[in-house]
Amino acid sequence: MSERKTSKRLRMNQVPSEATAGEDQAVQPTSVLVVDDSAVYRNMLATCLRDWGYEVFVAEDGLQAWEILQGSQAPSLMVIDCVLPRLDGIELCRRVRSRPTVPYPYILLITAHEEKQKLIDGLTAGADDYLAKPFDVNELRARLRSGMRILSLQGQLLRKEEELRFQALHDPLTGLWNRGAILEFLERELARARRGAEPLAVMVIDVDHFKAINDAHGHQAGDVVLQAVARRLAGAMRAYDWVGRYGGEEFLAIVSATDTEGIRGYAERLRACIAEEPIVNPANFPGKIRLTVSIGAAAARLGPDFTCGFLIKAADDALYLAKKNGRNRVEIHSADPSKATRARAEKASAG
Ligand code: GH3
Ligand code: MG
Ligand code: MG
Numbered sequence: 134m135s136e137r138k139t140s141k142r143l144r145m146n147q148v149p150s151e152a153t154a155g156e157d158q159a160v161q162p163t164s165v166l167v168v169d170d171s172a173v174y175r176n177m178l179a180t181c182l183r184d185w186g187y188e189v190f191v192a193e194d195g196l197q198a199w200e201i202l203q204g205s206q207a208p209s210l211m212v213i214d215c216v217l218p219r220l221d222g223i224e225l226c227r228r229v230r231s232r233p234t235v236p237y238p239y240i241l242l243i244t245a246h247e248e249k250q251k252l253i254d255g256l257t258a259g260a261d262d263y264l265a266k267p268f269d270v271n272e273l274r275a276r277l278r279s280g281m282r283i284l285s286l287q288g289q290l291l292r293k294e295e296e297l298r299f300q301a302l303h304d305p306l307t308g309l310w311n312r313g314a315i316l317e318f319l320e321r322e323l324a325r326a327r328r329g330a331e332p333l334a335v336m337v338i339d340v341d342h343f344k345a346i347n348d349a350h351g352h353q354a355g356d357v358v359l360q361a362v363a364r365r366l367a368g369a370m371r372a373y374d375w376v377g378r379y380g381g382e383e384f385l386a387i388v389s390a391t392d393t394e395g396i397r398g399y400a401e402r403l404r405a406c407i408a409e410e411p412i413v414n415p416a417n418f419p420g421k422i423r424l425t426v427s428i429g430a431a432a433a434r435l436g437p438d439f440t441c442g443f444l445i446k447a448a449d450d451a452l453y454l455a456k457k458n459g460r461n462r463v464e465i466h467s468a469d470p471s472k473a474t475r476a477r478a479e480k481a482s483a484g
Contacts, residue, residue: 163284164188164208165277168198168225169243170217174266178212181270185277195220199228202238209236210280212273213260215244215251223251223258230259236287239280243268304378306356307363315377315385319441322375322387327439333389334396334432337448338366338403340382341425341460354418361412362426369406385445388432393467396432400463404428408461425461427452432465 165187169175179189190208192198196219201207211229215222226240242260244252252263261283262276302314310318319335326333340346340362347355359382366376366384379385388399404426411421429452431444451466458464 163210163281164190164206166190166192166198166201166208166211166213168192168195168211168217168222169214170194171214174214174243178273181273182212182277185274187277194218195222195225198225202229207238209238209284210277211238211240212277213240213242215242215248215255223255226255226258226260236284236291239284241276241280304363307360307378309363309367309384310375310377312377312379312385315375315379315387316441318375318377319385319387319444322389323439323441323444326389330434331390332392332395332432332434333387333444334391334393334399334430335444335448336386336388336396336400336403336428336430337379337445337452338384338386338426338428339452339456341427341456343382343424346422346424350418350422354414354422357414357418358412358422358424361414362407362424365406366403369403391432392434393432393465396430397463397465400428400430400465404461404463427455427460428463429453429455430463430465432467 165182167175167178167182167189168191169178170193175191175193179191182189187210188208190201192201195217198211198213198217199220213222213225217225220228222242226242229238229240240260240262242252242255242263244255244263244265246265252265255263261280264273264276302310304311309315322333325331340359343355343358346358350358362382363376363378363384366386370376370386371388374389375387377385386403388396391399408425411423413421429448429450431447431451433439433444433447447466451464454466455462455464
């Protein structure tokens with residue numbers, strides 16, 4: 134098919150039909166990659182697509198297209214001519230599909246009528262739809278819209294997946310990591326600390342007399358207090374440490390590369406950030422609520438016998454001591470590896 138003949142056909146159909154006008158807005162146009170070695174087709178396609186609101190990237194051959202697709206802003210909608218120099222359209226489809234890209238790119242293959250086998254090969258190589266030259270621009274537009282519907286559906290699914298992943302790892306009240314997530318991070322940090330022969334510390338942080346806050350101000354106010362505590366703790370921690378909600382009014386923090394002395398100062402800082410300022414939230418309860426936390430911490434240079442359970446138990450024992458010694462205080466358990474070894478041996482002999 135000569136370019137002169139096909140360009141005439143394209144031009145004739147450039148004005149969108151009334152039935153399709155405005156429908157592109159329903160499915161948000163995105164960026165499109167147009168790959169065609171024919172300058173006439175390339176320009177026609179680019180002009181139409183820009184008129185319809187798409188951002189257009191153009192390539193003259195398969196390799197140039199492949200380079201564009203390596204960029205961080207690579208279009209996820211593509212119009213690819215089947216016959217291309219250097220790297221043909223079918224091979225380009227195969228390359229695109231050979232890597233598991235998210236989001237999934239949608240490929241509309243342009244073929245010539247007489248290229249039946251190429252069309253089959255193109256669909257087998259991963260094209261989603263095709264259009265035979267010479268084509269009606271309104272048909273092109275409709276086919277792109279159907280591609281956009283699939284991309285937008287995919288976008289919705291990805292967002293939903295992201296939301297579910299967030300929910301699976303976070304506590305809904307405070308937005309902190311939930312118990313499952315923080316324990317998983319502890320396993321990971323423990324393995325890392327072992328590899329690097331670095332110390333690791335954990336803290337169990339418990340709100341003092343929280344039941345009394347619920348009793349005096351109501352459960353809702355108690356929730357607001359927990360949210361405020363979570364915010365303060367997260368704000369006072371280093372960016373590369375972890376804090377999660379371990380249970381009701383109890384939080385678990387993981388502090389890397391920190392020994393017994395280091396964790397004392399750290400825990401003191403957390404204790405102070407709660408005790409120093411009352412929580413004020415007039416929208417939920419009148420006045421101010423003063424509260425304190427007790428913190429039990431354990432730090433250790435980890436031997437092979439150390440487990441997450443041992444470290445948490447050591448911090449828990451220290452917390453018990455902090456409560457017993459008057460609350461609003463920090464107690465440190467020096468988690469001695471020999472104790473861990475002994476505990477393991479005792480457990481093994483008991484079993
Ligand atoms: P202590 O100083 O010994 O830690 O005393 P406490 O009152 O803080 O501890 P206790 O374990 O007796 O009470 C904890 C209370 O926390 C009881 C429970 O109803 C409340 N709680 C647990 N989860 C939530 C929550 O999500 N929201 C609210 N408002 N309260 C909660
Ligand atoms: Mg408590
Ligand atoms: Mg408690």
